[in-house]
Each structure stands twice: as structure tokens, then as C-alpha cells.
Amino acid sequence: MILHGYWRSGTSYRTRIALNLKGLTYDQVGVDLRQGAQRSAAYLALNPQGLVPALEVDGQVLTQSPAILEWLEETCPEPPLLPVDTGARAQVRAMAALIGCDIHPLNNLRALKALRQDFGADQAATDAWAGHWVHAGFAALEALVARHGDGWAWGDAPTLADCYLIPQIYSARRFNVSLEAYPRLLAIETAAEAHPAFIAAHPDRQPDAD
Template structure:
């Protein structure tokens, strides 16, 4: 099976996908799509993903889009080192934690939303980062409480190793640091981020370690 991941080094959704593939030991080729330069809007890329978004994952010629669907496919296709607990209640809690990021935090601070926030603010350069900090902090307030209620060990959020919670959390923590969010109120999130990023599989997926990093 040949996998080709089309993504952007700083894209949270691309980062999630790299994390899952690396954790499960699945080899893949990587093709950078420069979002800042607008390569996602090219005819060539839109032939792969009509939405003009990253990531797109080629699987033996078939193309998968939307990171949520891609992550589900990865978990179903490569059951080794599972990212979801076996207990149905715990699985639901991990999924809820991930969805709080994927549905309620991340979409409000991706590139196209930040550009629109800046435009509506009269091209104020600080409008985008301020918007991102607001929504990330609001979401982290809830995530910290969810993490307090979880059964995490060794710094991780659920259980004693990484789950889908960390797959979603690491890219969001990267963006939080990028936009200058005060992380002091979120010790459990910081601990989970640090525990996961210390894993060599996750270190290889970090934005700064990608071939298109600038």
C-alpha cells in the first residue's frame, strides 16, 4: 500500500495526520502544499481535493480528504498501537475531547478565518492573533477540566499513553504557542503535550521537522 500525504508543515490537520501515521509506524511520502502562497487553490491540487484544503491522503490512487475521516481510516486500517480505548465509555470521552478541538477550537483559527478576521477589522495586523487567542483560551478552559476528570497517567490525558486526544491536542498547543496564548492556567494540557512530544514518533511529525518547514 502506497500512501502520499499532501499537507502543510504548520497545518493542524496535516500535523494530526502525520502524528497518527508515525505512531502506527505507517510509511508515507510527503508533498508540501504551501497555503501561504495559495497552492491549495491551484487546479492541480483541487483535482485532488475540491475544497482546496489540506490534508489529502492518496491511498493507492484513491484520495481521502478531511482529517477526521482520514484518522478514522487510519485507525480502522492499522489497528496496531490503537488511539482509542477498548471501553466504549472511555472511547466516547476521548472522542469528545478530540471533537472539542476539531469542531469548536481549530476551525475558528485556521488561515482563511484569520484572514477574514483581519479584513473585517480594517486590516489590523493584531486582529487575527487576538481572535485566535480568544477562542483557543475559551476552549482550553473546558479541555483542562475534561483532562482533570480523565484517568491519565504518565502525563497523558487518558490512560498511560497517547490516544486520539493527544493527536488533536499537540497541533492545537502548537498554535496556542504560536499565537501567544498564556498556558499557565492549563497544567494538565501542558503535561500531556510535553509527554506526547517526547515520543520519537511524535517528534518526527512536528512542524519544524517537515521538509517544507520555513
């Protein structure tokens, strides 16, 4: 497997976590989003959308981290990242989508670049923008973890929801978002800081990190 990604990308981060939780070995190729490497002809040949991550495996290229994570669950079912019960699986997917659909797209590099270039937002304004959407999503997620969590977002073992959550907490800290109102989410962060799969996936530990 070859993972094309960017060390600080939340979508690349969540993919690394899932690969590590599955115990899979993969090589990494850095795609520097700041330098526009995602728009190079070579990368667009892999992923015409020009986004990270892209996973080369078995002669094919998989894109979009939700699809990659679902593919991993289907092809490498152990350890499972989704519960057995279909209703519980839907709940975990909903928790992941809360982050992947309703928080992350609004504070990723493309969105913030548009805020700065098209609307003249300074750093304080972009931080406030990111914080608004983080707080809206994390308040709901805190309540869901209170219902379903037992050390992790759902139950007592990492799931897809945690693969999404930890990178979003990392991103929230980059934008100076106060997280004290979310003790259950911070407890999951503490658990992840002691888990080898999450440790190895941290942006600072990646070969292309600054």
C-alpha cells in the same frame, strides 16, 4: 501513502502524528497555503474542497483529517488510538472534537485571513480572537484531562485526543496565548516532546518547512 499537506497546518500536523504513532511510512508533498497552492487545478483534482491534508492511498484520496484518522484506526488498529470501551471511545472522540470543531476552525489560516481582510483586524486583534477560543476550549479540556488522563489526555498512552491537542498547543503559542492555566495540558506537551512519533511530526522537521 502520499500525504499532501502544509508544514504548519494543524490538520496536517495531527495527521502526521497519527501516521507516525501507527508506524506507517509515507511520502510528503508540500502544499503552500500562503501561495495559494491549494487552489491550483492539480490540487483541486485531488481535493475539490482545496484544503489540506489529502492522503493518497490504495488508489483513492482521503480528505478531512477526522475521517483520515478514523480510517487509520479502522485499517491499522495497532497501536490503538481509541480505548476498547465504547463509552471511553466516545469521550476521547469528544475531546478531539472539542479542538477540531470548536477551537481549530476559528484560528486557522482561512478564518484569520477573513478577519484581516474583511474586518480590518491587526495582529493584536487576531491574537486576541484566537486566544479567546483557545482559552474557552482549553479550560474545558484541562478539566477533562483531570478526570481521565494519566500522563496523556486519556489514560497512559497517546490517543486521538493527543493527536489534536499537540498541534493546537503549537498554534496557541504562535498567537502568543498564555497557557500557564493549563498545567495538565502542558504536561502532555512535555510527554510529546520526548515521544518519537510527535517529534517527527513537528512542523519544523517537515521537508517543506521554512
